[in-house]
Amino acid sequence: MELRQLAHFLAVVEERHFTRAARRVHLTQSSLSASIRALESELGGELFVRNTRNVEVTEAGRALLPHARQTLACAEEGRDAVAGVRGLLRGQLAIGVIQTFGMLHLPSLLARYHRLHPGVRLRLRHGSVSALTAAVVQGELELAFVDYPLGLHADRTQARSLGDEHLVLAVASDDPLTARRQLRLQDLATRDFVEYRADSALRITIDTACREAGLERHICCEVDTISDLVELVAQGLGVTLLPSSALLPAGGRVTGVPVTPPIRRELAVISAANRLPTPAAAALLDLI
Incomplete structure (x- = not known):
């Protein structure tokens, strides 16, 4: 099983169409189909039900999906970590923030961060504390700017206090x-x-x-x-x-x-307790 096969699988899942997925990963449709067939052969089961209009994910495909996403994310984090050792930050930094966060002016902070690390693409998501905390624990977000209480997943996060208002x-x-x-x-x-x-x-x-x-x-x-x-x-x-x-x-x-x-x-910035912040996230924490 190769990383490129998992990337092809994920493209088909998200596009629900082989032609659109092939265009997304810069392959011909026949090459993409061959890659998926090879993956299905290795796993011993069909991942998709194909018809003339769209593509449906099978039960086996749904079982593979979270592991494929996690594997590709880990590979990307590995590449970013090696780049960080060389002093070059790159990749994506996903951040969550509640609607009212007066302790920091986040737009100014992110603008300063971008000037220092232009190779990092920033993604900002708003949400409730419980939703953002769950997203951090599940690896969808690296950091989240929240207030207390943190909710059900509090014991699975590392919180750095930013003060109170x-x-x-x-x-x-x-x-x-x-x-x-x-x-x-x-x-x-x-x-x-x-x-x-x-x-x-x-x-x-x-x-x-x-x-x-x-x-x-x-x-x-x-x-x-x-x-x-x-x-x-x-x-x-x-x-x-x-x-x-x-x-x-x-x-x-x-x-x-x-x-x-x-x-x-009380306001805080949180990260997942079971993994170290990526170099891109660590650089933002240092800037704070």
Whole structure:
């Protein structure tokens, strides 16, 4: 079994069509078909069911798929590691980040990284903490910028703390609460809240703090994006608790008021605990 055969197999799986897959790997269709037949012969089973319109993956093909991906990824990491020893970073660096990460200005960081290591192609993915943590553990991402709690896979990650920040009560700029220098959480029981989705680490932090302070919030709207959350506050639909950095895109339309007891959010960058960061990932960690 050769790496090129696994690459051909993966191309057919993803394209579901031999002609498109052959074009992708720069082969004739007959050469690609011969490569797949040789792989099937070596493995002792058909990997695809072929018909005139498309290609379906067999049970044997589905069993091979994760191992093929892992093998090709390891080979690529090996090439990158050798290049790193020579002082030349190359390959791809896949990074995850939550929607609000105010501790670092990630675009500036990545731009600086690219100037130092132009041979590394960067890929950035947004997601929830639980989804990003799972992706790091499964090898889909090298690093992820997240907040606590990390969720089910926390014990399979290595976390490097980046510090913490306090949340503020976000209110519309014409709200009377903007005149207050500080607000007690208990005094907000009569206000309508708009909230970020319940499965987020940020929401878990907020729910825990409010419960401990004895505040039972009336939630009138729940959204999937922080940008929608801030805009709804600006329109006067309700108030919400957010990092102050999340309010910047709203300009002067939304004001952040400190709350007591303070709500602290800890931020971290995580990698998988069972493998060392690739040279490309290690260079980003050093830059941080």
